Amino acid sequence: GESVGLHLPTLSVQEGDNSIINCAYSNSASDYFIWYKQESGKGPQFIIDIRSNMDKRQGQRVTVLLNKTVKHLSLQIAATQPGDSAVYFCAETPTDSWGKLQFGAGTQVVVTP
Amino acid sequence: NAGVTQTPKFQVLKTGQSMTLQCAQDMNHEYMSWYRQDPGMGLRLIHYSVGAGITDQGEVPNGYNVSRSTTEDFPLRLLSAAPSQTSVYFCASKTYRGKPTEAFFGQGTRLTVV
Numbered sequence: 001g002e003s004v005g006l007h008l009p010t011l012s013v014q015e016g017d018n019s020i021i022n023c024a025y026s027n028s029a030s031d032y033f034i035w036y037k038q039e040s041g042k043g044p045q046f047i048i049d050i051r052s053n054m055d056k057r058q059g060q061r062v063t064v065l066l067n068k069t070v071k072h073l074s075l076q077i078a079a080t081q082p083g084d085s086a087v088y089f090c091a092e093t094p095t096d097s098w099g100k101l102q103f104g105a106g107t108q109v110v111v112t113p
Numbered sequence: 114n115a116g117v118t119q120t121p122k123f124q125v126l127k128t129g130q131s132m133t134l135q136c137a138q139d140m141n142h143e144y145m146s147w148y149r150q151d152p153g154m155g156l157r158l159i160h161y162s163v164g165a166g167i168t169d170q171g172e173v174p175n176g177y178n179v180s181r182s183t184t185e186d187f188p189l190r191l192l193s194a195a196p197s198q199t200s201v202y203f204c205a206s207k208t209y210r211g212k213p214t215e216a217f218f219g220q221g222t223r224l225t226v227v
Contacts, residue, residue, distance in 0.1 A: 008153055034214045043117075043203050043218030044156070089155055093213050099144045099163060100171070101216060103155035 010108040019077040023090030030092035119219035126194040134189040136204030145187040149200040194226045
């Protein structure tokens, strides 16, 4: 069948503003939900995770929100900087397999001066 | 500390050729995996290993073989390359001593099959 989502959704953000990146997930039976960042030409890098029994977790300049009712995950980046320009992936870990990561398609974030 | 090292960084193959993508990690991680990344599709799991001598299939294993003879190395073999295998390949590792969420990725191998 045809591939879908060949063009990544893009979020354009002005430097200094807050960013919100959204992700809809499908597997309710996941232990963790995670955000990864991928800069151009590099491999993905772990940002933050949240366990399925939580609804909010904060890190350094980032906050992850989990809404299990509507199966929605979001990543908020405070005071976005040029170094935040990247593709952001949400991922989840199924309960029946410790190591597996299931990735979403990704969102391109472009930070403008 | 090198982390996860992949070689080569770029490769062009002709249809039908075989090759091995190398992956090595120096963090003594038990778990290693291979993903492929295609435009707009995120990363898809090809094969993974939970320790030396143990491998298993992921979501898209057809056309690929793996082996894990040591903790450090996890090579990915393309048996007979096809244009559909044109992709960017990432190797990742993680440890049972940490959470299952934090994988460490290599820089990737960009493979083109013509």
